[in-house]
Amino acid sequence: MAIDLKTLSPKELQALIENANAQMHEARAAHVQSVKQKIEALLASSSLGLDDIYPSRGKKAAGKKAKTGSVAPKYRDPSDPSQTWSGRGRQPAWFAKALRRRGVTAESLLIDGSARPAAPAKSASPAKKAVKKAVKKAAKRVGKKTAAKKAA
Template identity: 55%
Template structure:
């Protein structure tokens, strides 16, 4: 069935396009159904399920599932507000640090991290800063 497209009016061409698109959609659905039937027959013959062949994501240990982290800091004004120390700082944490005499270490929850470990971490950072800022010494030549 050859159609001479040059002889068709714009309205007839539009109608032909819509008919062809509908036919394409029908043929596609029919093709998908035939493939599914063949796959189901293969799986049944092998004694398998689609989940055996293609495991689904979201199971144990899959990406996207995040384990909860124990809180590390607590708001002294509202004990219900805690923060794990990961991600963006909560507003209450930033506001508390602006107060005189309040440090991140003072907001730690007892038992979440030993204060000596935090002190070592702070001391190490300070030592690294001093080492970076120290000017390189030039050897004296005579």
């Protein structure tokens, strides 16, 4: 017997859905019970138990990777040695702040201390600074002259 869903009211449709879900759960439970009885009969006739068939039952499956746990810290905050970081995941605020300071690198924050702190950047000599400044001024003048010629 086919039901014409277009003629049903929303209330009737909802009741139909609920009845169908209940019937589906009952049918599934009956199917599971049937399969369970067949398995028990087969095991009894062969004098075996479930543990004989599935020895890893209740334990982690052999194919799954076990959780490894925590990782040893790799970096230490020089201003507060109690703060450490393993190098995995998001950088802690103290690590990012330390890297912004002059002469500090990630290697200099390593716990084992195998890497030396980076040497501070050498400042350019006054003569080199004067040359750079003069070059910038000249480039600016040339740029203004070419812009004036193009405009004319």
